[in-house]
Amino acid sequence: MDVLISATALAECLSDVRLLDVRWTVMAPDGHPAYLEGHLPGAVFVDLDADLSDHSVTGRGRHPLPTAQALQASARRWGLHDGDAVVVYDDWNGQAASRAWWLLRAAGVPDVRILDGGWAAWQRLGGPVETGEVVPEPGTITTASLDSLAAVDADAIASQASSTNALVLDARASARYRGDEEPLDPRAGHIPGALSAPTAENLTPDGNFRPPTELRERFGKLGAGQAPVTVYCGSGVTATHQIAALAIAGYDAALYPGSWSEWSSDPQRPVATGTDPA
Secondary structure (H helix, E strand, O other), rough: OOEOHHHHHHHHHHOOOOEEEEOOOOOOOOOHHHHOOOOOOOOEEEEHHHHHHOOOOOOOOOOOOOHHHHHHHHHHOOEEEEEEEEEEEOOOOOOOOOHHHHHHHHOOOEEEEOOOOOHHHHHHHHOOOOOOOOOOOOOOOOOOOOOOOOOOOEHHHHHHOOOOOOEEEEEEOOHHHHHHOOOOOOOOOOOOOOOOOEEEHHHOOOOOOOOHHHHHHHHHHEEEEEEEEEEOOOOOOOOHHHHOOOOOOOOEEEOOOOOOHHHHHOOOOEEEEOOOOO
16 A cells, blocks of 8 residues: 655656645644645645534544545545545644545545655755645545445444454553643543554654654554554544554554544543553
8 A cells, every 4th residue: 555655756746646735733723824825736725623524423532533425525625536646745744634544545535645744845845835725626526435444433442452362552642641641631541451652653853754664663563463453542633644654564453533532531431541551
């Protein structure tokens, strides 16, 4: 599976791909002003909260997945057609763009890649930039079915985390895993049995994904390849970055979309703290 495209490679095929700009971070969720100030030529802005989540759903965490119908409507608004090659990027080391990558892959779009290093890599390259809004002609894409959605619910991940035949990875920062702090969700800690695997460790100092050999070594030490892998984070966004890193390393993984925001909101669910998974 080709997950990434470099800024250099993208510059050589810029007119042949559909570009989606997914500016979003936890602390600055409205990336639209930054997009208007400068983006890759032809890139369409994607609102992670409005387009890649369904906030009408309750009890499923801070970023419930959109329906297949809603995702298809968004993809058509972005100007996508069946057969298009799609490149997604952000200004957060791919951690928001990976949500779009994962959803489009799950919806059956075969050729969607993450710009390695994102907006920063494009700027370092000195690639062309434009300002203002891009409003494309509506697309006709029909593949947004989510038929291949690799996702699990809270009961499934509880069973996996307590099993010796499955691997559950917590993609949040180590301090949140340990329960030292919890700035966003009701309780601090982690799902009992989950292993800590922060997404920051997927990256080089310049914000690119680490090479496949290094990622294979990283995830192999955690147990990938020996058991099915499921990933969660705070609300199902940065966990998709982990899934992308696992894919680069050659491992398949499922997503727990509700993630810690759903789990910690249910007082019936147990919580572990400290460095011990259990």
